Amino acid sequence: MKLANIRNFAIIAHIDHGKSTLADRIMEQTATVSKRQLSEQLLDSMEVEQAHGVTVKSRSVRNFYQADNGQEYEYNLIDTPGHVDFAYEVSKSLAASDGAILLVDATQGVQAQTVANLRLALKHNLTIIPVINKIDNAAADVAATEAQIRALRPEFADVTILKISAKTGENVHQVLEAIYQKIPAPQGKPDAPLKALIFDSQYDSYQGIIADVRLIDGTLKSQQKLQLMQGGSIFNAQAVGIFTPDMKPVKELNAGEVGYIVTGIKDIASVQVGDTLTTAENPTKNAIPHFKPAQSMVYAGFYPKGDTSYEALKQAISKLALNDSAFHYTPEQSEALDAGFRCGFLGIFHLQIIQERLRDEYHVEVLTTAPNATYHVYLKQPQPKQEYLTITNPAKFPDFSEIDYVTESYVKAVITTPNEYLGAVMKLCDQHFGEMVDLDNQQDLVTLTYKLPVSEIAYDFFNSLKSITHGFATLDTEFLDYELVDVVKIQIQINYAAVDALDIIVPRQKADLIAHKLVKKLKYTVPRRLYPMPVQAMVENKSIARVDVPPLRKNAAVNGEKRSISKKQQLLRRQSLNKRQAVKSDIKLPQSVFDAILNINEPD
Ligand SMILES: Nc1nc2c(ncn2[C@@H]2O[C@H](COP(=O)(O)OP(=O)(O)OP(=O)(O)O)[C@@H](O)[C@H]2O)c(=O)[nH]1
Numbered sequence: 336m337k338l339a340n341i342r343n344f345a346i347i348a349h350i351d352h353g354k355s356t357l358a359d360r361i362m363e364q365t366a367t368v369s370k371r372q373l374s375e376q377l378l379d380s381m382e383v384e385q386a387h388g389v390t391v392k393s394r395s396v397r398n399f400y401q402a403d404n405g406q407e408y409e410y411n412l413i414d415t416p417g418h419v420d421f422a423y424e425v426s427k428s429l430a431a432s433d434g435a436i437l438l439v440d441a442t443q444g445v446q447a448q449t450v451a452n453l454r455l456a457l458k459h460n461l462t463i464i465p466v467i468n469k470i471d472n473a474a475a476d477v478a479a480t481e482a483q484i485r486a487l488r489p490e491f492a493d494v495t496i497l498k499i500s501a502k503t504g505e506n507v508h509q510v511l512e513a514i515y516q517k518i519p520a521p522q523g524k525p526d527a528p529l530k531a532l533i534f535d536s537q538y539d540s541y542q543g544i545i546a547d548v549r550l551i552d553g554t555l556k557s558q559q560k561l562q563l564m565q566g567g568s569i570f571n572a573q574a575v576g577i578f579t580p581d582m583k584p585v586k587e588l589n590a591g592e593v594g595y596i597v598t599g600i601k602d603i604a605s606v607q608v609g610d611t612l613t614t615a616e617n618p619t620k621n622a623i624p625h626f627k628p629a630q631s632m633v634y635a636g637f638y639p640k641g642d643t644s645y646e647a648l649k650q651a652i653s654k655l656a657l658n659d660s661a662f663h664y665t666p667e668q669s670e671a672l673d674a675g676f677r678c679g680f681l682g683i684f685h686l687q688i689i690q691e692r693l694r695d696e697y698h699v700e701v702l703t704t705a706p707n708a709t710y711h712v713y714l715k716q717p718q719p720k721q722e723y724l725t726i727t728n729p730a731k732f733p734d735f736s737e738i739d740y741v742t743e744s745y746v747k748a749v750i751t752t753p754n755e756y757l758g759a760v761m762k763l764c765d766q767h768f769g770e771m772v773d774l775d776n777q778q779d780l781v782t783l784t785y786k787l788p789v790s791e792i793a794y795d796f797f798n799s800l801k802s803i804t805h806g807f808a809t810l811d812t813e814f815l816d817y818e819l820v821d822v823v824k825i826q827i828q829i830n831y832a833a834v835d836a837l838d839i840i841v842p843r844q845k846a847d848l849i850a851h852k853l854v855k856k857l858k859y860t861v862p863r864r865l866y867p868m869p870v871q872a873m874v875e876n877k878s879i880a881r882v883d884v885p886p887l888r889k890n891a892a893v894n895g896e897k898r899s900i901s902k903k904q905q906l907l908r909r910q911s912l913n914k915r916q917a918v919k920s921d922i923k924l925p926q927s928v929f930d931a932i933l934n935i936n937e938p939d
Contacts, residue, residue: 336409339520341591343549345413345428347456348438349446349809353468357438357501357510358396358414364507365398365410367579395431395547395593396580400511408515411593415452423629423661423681426455427608431534431549431593434462434518436510437484441467441475441498445483447751447782447809453487462518465491466510471500521551521591529553529561530619531588531612538654542573543601545582548594548612552619555588555596555612564611564622573597603653608660629661630814631679632746633793634727635686636667636704636836637693638675640926643700645674651697652676655689662689667728671836671924672702677728680706682812683793702924704836705932708789711742711817729838732824735875742817744789747772750800751782752808759803767791768842788820790840823874825850829861829884829922830868836924839932850880856931858882862922 346354361367398410413428415421429435435456439449456463465484469475477498485491497513499506523530535547548555555561557574574597576584588594600606611622639648649666656662663679680686686706693699711723714737718724723742726732748769752760754776764771764785773784787796792812800808823846827837841849850872857870861884872880 336407336589336592338523338525338589338591340406340515341409341411341521342434342514342518343411343413343432343521343591343593344434344436344514344518345415345425345432345456345461346436346438347415347425347429347452348468349440349443349448349452352438352440352443352446352449353501354414354438357436357466357468357499357507358412360501360504360507361410361412361511362396362398362580364504364511365400367396367398394580395428395578397577397593400515402515403512406515409592410511410514413593421661421681421685424659425452426459427534427660429456429459429461431532431547432459432461433521434464434514436514437463437465438468438501439465439480439484441469441477441480442472444476444480444780445487447749447811450487451749451811463488464510464513464517465494465496467496467498468501470498471503471505523550523590524552525554525590527552527590528617528619529555529559529612529614530621530623531555532623533563533606533608533610533612535658536606536608537658538603539597542597543599544603544606544657545595545597546606546612548588548596550588550590550592550594551623552590553614554590555594556586557584557597560615561596561598562613562615562618563606564613564618566605566607566610568600568602568605569615570598570600573599603657606657629663629681631661631663631709631727632681632744632789632812632814633683633686633706633708634677634679635706636669636672636675636728637664637678638669638672638702638704638836640700640702648676648693648699648701651693651699652678655692655697659689661685669730669836671834672704675702679727683795683797702926702929704929705839706793707840708793709744710820710822710840713739713741715739726840729824729840730835732838732840735823741820741822743820743822745786745815745818746789746792746812747815748785748787748792749782749811749813750785750808751780752804754779754781756804756808757781757783760800760808763796763799763803767796786815786818788818790822825853826873827853827857828869828871828873828878829857830864830870833873834922834924837928837932846874847879850874853932854880854882857928858884860925860927860931862925863887 346357348354395411395413398412400408400410402408413432415425415428437453439445467477467480470477481496484496497509530551530553531548533546533548537545539545555575557572559572561572562569574584575588575594576582577594613619639645652664656664661681664676667677668674690701690703693701707729710726712726712733713723750760767787768791769785769787771785775782797810800810821843822840823843825839825841827834854870854872863884865887867886868884870882870884871878
C-alpha cells in the first residue's frame with residue numbers, strides 16, 4: 336500500500352465509553368472480520384479482560400477500507416485501555432499512531448480519563464477526531480456532551496463533531512470517512528534505511544519474542560539481518576506479519592505500516608519496548624527517542640504457592656513483564672516466605688490484573704503480600720555516596736534508631752464527582768491526609784485536585800471513592816514528588832517470632848488504630864495450632880496490640896476435662912514444649928492473612 340493511503344490511529348476514551356465496541360464496528364464495516372466471526376468485543380480476548388469487561392492490553396488490527404472517493408485505504412487501528420492504571424499502554428499505542436478518535440459517551444459526557452487521554456494524545460502531536468457515542472441510549476444528552484467537548488480545546492470550537500452509536504452502527508460510516516480525510520498519512524521514507532519502533536511484545540514458547548512494530552522508514556522482510564539499537568542484539572527476522580486481528584504472515588512491512596516481527600530471540604531481557612529496530616548492514620543513524628519508563632506506584636511481594644516452584648514463577652513473571660512493560664520485578668528473599676519477587680505496579684487494579692494473568696495465562700499460583708508505597712529513608716549516619724535509602728519493601732525499613740527522617744511518594748489526584756457527593760469526597764480525602772490544591776465547579780460536576788500520599792491511595796481508596804459516589808466519581812493520578820512524612824513500621828510477631836512478610840509502614844498517628852485492627856483480623860486468619868498463640872504488633876520495639884489465636888482443641892488445663900491427673904499433666908507438658916519450640920516462625924501463612932491487611936487503612 337502506498338504511504339499516502341495508510342492511516343495509523345488509536346481510539347481513546349474514558350473507561351466504558353465504547354472503544355472496543357467501536358473497534359468491532361470498524362472491523363465489521365471494513366469486512367476485516369465477518370459478522371459471524373465477530374463475537375462481541377473481539378479485541379478484548381484475554382480472560383481477565385472478559386472477566387472485568389475492560390481493556391487491559393492495547394491491540395492493533397489492520398483493516399482495508401473502500402472509501403466513498405473510490406480509493407482503498409489501509410487503516411491500522413489500535414484499541415487502548417481506559418483505566419488509569421493502564422495509561423502507560425495508551426501512551427505506547429499513541430507513539431505508534433498519527434491520529435486518535437476521542438470517543439465520549441453521551442450519557443456521561445466528558446470524564447477525567449477523557450481529559451487525561453486527550454492530554455497524552457496532544458503530547459504525541461496527534462490529530463484528534465472528537466466523536467460522541469451512545470446516541471441511541473435514552474439517557475444520552477448529545478447537546479450537553481457536544482458543549483463539553485467544544486470547551487476542551489479552542490480548536491474544537493468549530494470542528495464537526497460526529498454523533499454515533501457504536502452499538503447499532505449508526506453513523507459509524509462517517510467516522511470511517513473522517514479518518515482518511517482528517518488524519519495525516521505517515522511521514523516515512525520508503526527508501527531510507529530501516530527504522531522501526533518496538534511498541535509492544537509477547538513471548539511464544541516456540542517462536543521466541545514476537546514484537547509489535549511501527550515502521551518509520553524503510554522495509555522489513557523475513558530473513559533480513561536485523562539489529563536492536565539499544566539492546567545491541569543482532570538476529571535474523573524469522574517472519575513478519577500483520578494483525579487481522581489474528582496474526583497473518585506477509586512478505587514485507589513498509590514505511591508507515593504497523594505489524595509484528597518474529598525475532599526468534601529467547602532471551603527475554605534483550606528485547607525492550609521502545610527500542611529501535613534497524614538492519615545490521617545499513618543501520619539508520621538516529622534511534623527513535625526512548626519512552627520514559629513507567630514509574631511504579633505500588634509494590635508487593637510475589638511468592639510461589641502450592642505446587643508452583645520458584646523457577647516456574649520466575650519464568651512466568653519474566654514472560655509477563657515482557658508483555659507489560661509497566662510491570663517491574665526484582666528477586667527478593669523473605670524469612671517467612673523464602674525466595675520470591677518484589678514487584679512494582681501502576682496501581683492496585685494493575686496488581687490485581689497481573690495476579691489474574693499469572694493464574695490464567697501461565698498457570699502459576701502466587702501468594703501476594705500487602706502492597707506498599709515507596710519511601711526514601713534518610714539515615715542519621717548516611718552511607719557513603721548514598722543520600723537516602725529507597726525502600727520498596729517494608730521488611731527492609733531500617734531500625735527507627737538509625738533514621739533521621741523519611742519522605743514518601745505523593746501523587747496529584749484529580750477527582751471528578753457530581754456536586755452532591757462533594758462533601759463525602761472531601762471527607763474521604765481528609766481521612767487519607769489529602770491536601771486540597773484546587774476545586775473547579777462546572778455545572779453539575781466538581782473537579783477536585785488533591786495532593787495525596789501514595790500509601791493512602793494504594794489500598795482501597797479507589798473502591799471507597801466509587802462506593803461513596805455510587806460509581807459516579809473518577810480518579811486520575813499523576814506522580815508528583817517525595818514529601819516529608821511521619822511514619823513507623825508495624826512488625827508482627829506470631830508466637831513470639833517476627834514474620835517479616837507482614838511488616839507494614841503506617842503513619843504514626845494511625846499506628847495504634849491500625850495495629851489493633853490488624854491483630855484482631857489476624858486472630859481469625861492465622862492457622863490455629865493445638866495451643867494458643869499470641870499475635871503481637873510491635874512498633875519501635877514496643878508491643879502496642881496483642882491477641883491470642885485460640886487453640887484448635889481445648890486447653891488441657893481447663894477445668895471440666897474428664898481425664899486422669901496424669902493424662903492432664905502429660906498434655907500440659909506437651910503444650911508447654913510446643914510453646915518453647917516456636918522461636919522461629921514455622922507457620923505457613925495463607926493468602927487470607929495478607930488480604931487482611933489490604934483494606935486495613937480504610938475507615939470503618
Ligand atoms: N447503548 C449503547 N451502548 C454502548 C454503545 N457503545 C458501547 N456500548 C456499551 O457500553 C459498554 C462499554 O463498552 P466498551 O466498548 O467495552 O467500552 P470500552 O471503552 O472499550 O471500555 P474499556 O475497555 O473498559 O475502557 C458495553 O456494555 C457496550 O455494549 C452505544 O453506542 N450505545
